[in-house]
Amino acid sequence: MDAGIENHAEYYVHELSSPSATGLCAEMLGVADEACRAGDFDLAAEIYTSQLAELEHTDRGLLLRKADALARGGRIADALDSYCIAANLQALRPDELQILVEVIAHTIRTKEHSDIKTISVASTSESRCFESDEIDEEQNLDLFSCYLCKCLLTEPTSLVCGHTFCKRCLEDDLVKECRSCRLKTNKSPRQFSVDGLRVNVIISGLIGKWFNSESKARRYWSEGEGLWKKMDLSNAILKFNTAIELEPCECRLLARRAELFMEMKNFGQAIKDADTMCRLRPLWPKAHYIKAAAFRSAGRNEEALQEYFCCLALKSDWIAVKLEAQKILSHMVSSVFVTDGLATSMQPLPAGPSSRIKPSFLLSSLHSSLPRDRAKEGCSKEPTLSCSKFKDGNSSILPRSENMNSGLSSPFVQPVLKRKWTEDAKGFEPPNKQLKEDNASSCKTLPTFSGARQVPSQLLDSADFECSLCMRLFYEPVTTPCGHTFCLKCLERCLDHNPNCPLCKENLSEYLATRAYNKTLLMEELLQRYFCDELAERRKVHEEEMTELSNLNLEVPIFVCTMAFPTIPCPLHVFEPRYRLMIRRSMETGTKQFGMCIADELKGFADHGCMLEVRDVKFFPDGRSVVDTIGIARFKVLCHGQRDGYHTAQIEYLEDKKVEGEELTELVKLHDSVYDQALGWFTSLKDDMKNQIISHFGHLPVKESDPQGNPNGPAWCWWLLAVLPLENKAQLTILAMNALKDRLVAIRRVLIFVTRKRPR
The missing domain is CATH 3.30.40.10 (Zinc/RING finger domain, C3HC4 (zinc finger))
Structure with missing residues (x-):
């Protein structure tokens, strides 16, 4: 249930137990409630009126329910009469006028949307102006606007996450994280301290070059904000004045100066700035809010109310503004009556030229000279009050606007739009025409507010x-x-x-x-x-450079370090700058491969090596890294070269020659024999030595059924070659062999040698 109706219902339930409520008919009140749910607010109002006529003393709760029904039915003037009568019984609370405020605001919004859409002479830029102001302002920011202050970047500071903000905004809004991507301080602790904020040199220079005037204005504005914080208001206003001289159409700047004027109690100047904002951006809720606040501070409540309604028409969910409007309206309605029974004088709300969007409903309902329609009052026996505050001769300052529905949703039922707006369209001036006339006196060029600053083409330079x-x-x-x-x-x-x-x-x-x-x-x-x-x-x-780097047939990066073998892990500690670059490129190109060779005094590196594939890279804070690689294939170097400090080579891959027939039978026997010999040698080692080998190279691979199944030969051969105590040159010789038989014979000789030399 709507808060306003709920309050009235509670009051009404309380009043039913009073002597004055004895004449009420519960069935009729139930019918009235059903009428409200069905959207027939006129019927509900008539029932409430007839019930009130049966009472000896006017029931305030029922009177408020009638007023709400009249308001939601579009009969605002009639509703105001009922609210005034209720106020005479007891001063209205602001929350009791919630429905009235929502109806008026919704009606203004509906009316102005309808009128603007019917204007066929609207220019394209002005149409964009209307549309852009309706959109959330964060979606309207251009490249050069700060996400935090929504203005041109001043002292632009780029965080390590890549987002750029004003330096002062980051200092004022230091929340230990980026407001765009929520990067936490544990990833960049220094930059989220005030001392760590440094201006982006390139972007700062570009903004100063491209938007010289606005950039200067923003600097004066920023200086004024700093003085304002120090409560040096007189010097702060001078900075703001200088900034506005440079950028007279910057609405956010005008808004801040208006707020500063209000703090200085200079409400007249604040109203002028707010008026300028409303001309420049008539669909900006904040402009009307500041204007309302200035009027309120100056004691001009009626004009403040008008601007509050404009705010709600543009932003219906602005709760604080709604409460302010309810407070002012409750005071205005309740102040009709004084203790001596005489009405006070209330002047009608001035229309004023301050905004393109005139609150049409207020103009027609609060100070129109349209005659009241008393036709519907004939059957009412409700007590009436003669209030000079709402009278002007035979006309009513608050006339009933018949056949008018606000379209506001009922708390009981979806809105039933049975009535149409009947106000004379001549009372509404085309917004585009008025906007041009109002702006002529304030600034020469009106921004389109299409959400994008344009860089002068003559200032664009790729240098x-x-x-x-x-x-x-x-x-x-x-x-x-x-x-x-x-x-x-x-x-x-x-x-x-x-x-x-x-x-x-x-x-x-x-x-x-x-x-x-x-x-x-x-x-x-x-x-x-x-x-x-x-x-x-x-x-x-x-991309051409990356393609060239990724071609491992033409140019293979070579890591000159130690021996590596196919299928065998090879962890590397990378600290030299040239190899940092080489590893990074292998990852960026997606190959994740490079060659490993031992050093050669004459050529730089040996003529044979093993290709390694990167499985993982772990970086240290100082740039060093540990690279986990594994051997995948042997190669022969065809041509030595260099690139950016590290070695490169053109290579051809090596594969074992396959044999058949009797040669294959002999090869299988030799393979099985050498494997058994290797297994016996490894088994005979001391436990601590075996554990060290296993922790570094893993267990001895199992014997393969087909020794020629892999182009590089059985994996156990390379495992054994890696763990046997051989010099690099001897290992290189065996690595370069392309016949498995020769490699097995060499390994058998080594096993015989190390078995004989092993201490007993």
């Missing part, structure tokens, strides 16, 4: 978007905590060598430890919007 490291257009731009922007790959390569910013030399060890190289989203969007062709060409070059 402003060049990375200072590679001197090419930014690709995947990232911004360091010190405020400098680089290509992601360029920055990573620099941090491989030194954990300091390449430009300002500030230590970035903490940034390096987080591995939070997130793209600066604003820079990325600017590139896509204004340098689409250049970015496409830059992306093409990058």
